[in-house]
Amino acid sequence: MKTKPDSPVSMLDPSVLLRPEKVYDGKPLEAFRNYEIDENDPIKERVRRTYYEMHTKQTYDFVKGRMADWLQFNHFKMSVKDALIKLNELVDESDPDTDLPNIVHAFQTAERIREEHPDQDWFHLIGLIHDLGKVMAFYGEPQWCVVGDTFPVGCKWGKSIVYGDDSFKDNPDTYNPKYNTECGVYKRNCGLENVTISWGHDEYLYRVLVHNRAKFPKEGLFMIRFHSLYPWHAGGDYKHLMKPGDEEIMKHVTEFNKYDLYTKSAAIPDIEALWPYYEKLIAKYIPGELEW
16 A cells, blocks of 8 residues: 555554554543543544534434435445555544544554454454445545444434434434434334434445445444444443344444454554455455445
């Protein structure tokens, strides 16, 4: 991969390779996902603006409209590697824990999984590609409907959603009796896979992988589809919509998320050196140009 001479990737010290003491850099776990409002902190203010816009505009009808558009898979064709390289140009505006390009986070996540699960190569690749759906940001979608935590639409907002009820005060679904009850348009215990989630990179990449016949086990696809659904797997909301078997989905998602979240730091892996290993995995599980 070509990088600019002064880019973070090209300035890597190859000895820094994601050992726990390197990754956390002394940062306590409770310091991650800090969404307190501070107008004097440009990163916190950027994050707040992204979420408030997301929570204002992500209605049930909006999500259905984005799905009708993007799930035709006729927007562009691109290989997994090219999509990953594209993420070198993206800084996630919803993330309070890092301002590095998204490709760095991809390799951080994958290498940490590889360290702790050396025999599960499909899991390594899931870590690498989990944010690939963010390529939508390069094809017309604003970041507020690409990045960030996701949440069900079509029912009452969960109590643990970041920034809380205030951030939804201008969303028309907040006042629509069809959508603002506990179950809304759903039936109790309908199952997580039957719930419409706010539009973003999780659902999109999951659908892209299924459409392009990726060879991942189902638990890998669950990790992709629900890894940003923090109000569910971390906040304890929406349990009334779960059906038997959804606990198994949560188990896989929470196992993945400890690598997604807690590998964010200033430590940068040697991406050039790692490409050959991951190119082999791409060829094994999701080769060629994909329809996006």
